[in-house]
Amino acid sequence: MENTNFLQEILKISLVALIAYISNYYYKYFTRENPLPGPFPLPLIGNIHQVLKNGSFDMNKFQAKYGDLCEFYAGSQRFVVLSNDDLIQKIMKPTVNGSFHNRVNNDNEGLEEIGLLNTGLVFNNNYDNWRFHRKFYTKVMMSPSLIKQSVIVVRNSFIEMEKIQ
Structure with a gap:
């Protein structure tokens, strides 16, 4: 008798927690x-069942x-889908004065744990630090001499791999 009352109480608490x-x-x-x-989501699974039909995402x-x-x-994670090239170019435009600078949340524990949050160009929300890295990247990585040298290295690597086969 006590066992069934205990199970009923557990069931009631679980039902109240689920409703909450x-x-x-x-x-x-x-x-x-x-x-x-977008499609209307279900709790716990979101709308994966509507988006991934037959195991693939048909954009x-x-x-x-x-x-x-x-x-x-x-689940409870929201994903925004951009399927227009103009919208994507507006967001990913590499300008210092762009309106879409912060591309990642500051409370991302995974990026913080591996040391990528607020460093470099992609995951950096510190505007002054990002601007410094952007200038450095533009001057060094986009210089004509580096681009010319990288083309030569890629060509030579391709020739070497071609000889192996």
Whole structure:
């Protein structure tokens, strides 16, 4: 008798926790910042079941249904899909005065743990540091002499690999 009461209490607590999680999930979904068109997500799995049909992501169908700028969820993680070349070029434009400088969250524990957060060009949210690295990259890596030398090295490597076969 006690065992069934205990199991009933565990079931009730689990049901209340599940309802609280679902309520919180949809509260965050409906009050999210910058909502975009996309399929309606389910708690825990998001809308992976709608996006990945037959094991592949068909971008053309997704773009035809939801437009050039849309979103989907994998679990509770939001992903924004850009399928227009003009939108991608605006965001990835390598200018110092661009409006899309911060491309990664500061609270990304994985990047911080391996030492990539706020260093270099890609994962750097510190604007002055990023600007310094950008100038350095532009002057050194994009110099005509380095480009000419890299073309020679690639050509010679290709010739060597061709001889091996």
